[in-house]
Amino acid sequence: MFSVSTANRGNCIQVADQPPEPSSTLAAFIIVAALVFVVLLAVILE
Structure with a gap:
């Protein structure tokens, strides 16, 4: 879970202009x- 979210954040940073x-x-x-x-x-x- 955490590794996936970290990878997604990296992708978002890389494609920030797209x-x-x-x-x-x-x-x-x-x-x-x-x-x-x-x-x-x-x-x-409950």
Whole structure:
């Protein structure tokens, strides 16, 4: 997880002057999905 996020940050720094790449969108989608999953899990456990 941490290595992936670090790699994504490196990619973002390298392509800062270029439009966002699909990989950045995919990473953001995965992060949002993980947050939603954690929230649902917390609601279920409560």
